[in-house]
Amino acid sequence: MRQIVLDTETTGLSWEKGNRIVEIGCVELLERRLTGRQLHKHLNPEREMEAGAQEVTGLTLEFLADKPRFAEVVDEFLDFVRGAELIIHNAAFDVGFLNYELSLLGPHLGRIEEHCSVVDTLALARERFPGQRNSLDALCKRLGVNNAHRKLHGALLDAELLAEVYLALTSGQGDLGLGVVVESGATAFERTFATADLPRRVLRASAEETAAHRARLERIAAKAGRCLWPAEVPEAEVEIA
Structure with a gap:
């Protein structure tokens, strides 16, 4: 099974108010193992960022000014995710923004759900840990995923962390095996959890x-x-x- 763990950062909390995507981060899982393939884009939102969004992401309009617009990367993005199962934390948020961006380019692109299926890890976490905090940071702590380097919200970093959280959260559904190094700017991690192949x-x-x-x-x-x-x-x- 091919899965894409996805996260976005935006100019604000509501696409209904015209907020836009400023960053997309995706990492690929194949048969529950990281392949090393990823897609990471910073985007020019063509509008102001809300103060709260700039504070949590550290992104500024000056930094984003020379970045491509969503229309310039949409084909590459859809090619990367097409046919996969998207793994998203609080999927309604990201899916809403992705569908809004697609709608701005015309009806011919359809909705993201027409290109791939979606799994919401927040719903999975609430089912497994009812009544508890199930933010990404809370799940990292509960499931033993090291997020000490997460000082700001970043789409690619959060997608990498969510991949580990998802595999730990669903470890009863199959072997947990990560054995590749994934580079993200100055960060890199290597995980080897394929214990099924180890001698006892x-x-x-x-x-x-x-x-x-x-x-x-x-x-x-x-x-x-x-x-x-x-x-x-x-x-x-x-x-x-």
């Missing part, structure tokens, strides 16, 4: 542990009159992945 170590009880176990059984038998376990037991073994 067998831990055996020591002579002292076996003797203590036998003595414990004898005390149980003396006190209760009988013990369901035999006095002599095979050497204990525990498999550790």
Whole structure:
């Protein structure tokens, strides 16, 4: 299965008020493994940014002034995501903005749902952790994903973090295997979680542990009159992945 983990940054919280996308970040998963393929674009929104958006992203109009417009990257973007399953946190937000951007270019492009399916990790998290905070930062902390380098919201960085969160969140649905390095500016991470392919170590009880176990059984038998376990037991073994 091909999946694209996606995040966007915008000029504000509401596309209904004419806010636009200023950054798109996508990373590709194939059979639940990062491939190293990604798509990252900063975009000229052709409008002012709201103060709150500039504060959380660190992006300014000066920085975005020479960046391409959505219309200039839409074909590349749709080619990258077409036919995939989009993994998005709070999908209604990003999907709303993507559909608004597509609508500005004309009805011939349709809606993003016509190009790919969508999975909302916020809905998955709420189902697994009802009544708890399920922001991306909260999930990183809960699921052991290192987000110490996330000082500002950034579409590609957040997509990389969400990929790890999604795999941890859905780890019961298949093997978790990441074994590639993904570069994002000055950041890079390598994760190797494909434990299914690793040899298993067998831990055996020591002579002292076996003797203590036998003595414990004898005390149980003396006190209760009988013990369901035999006095002599095979050497204990525990498999550790």
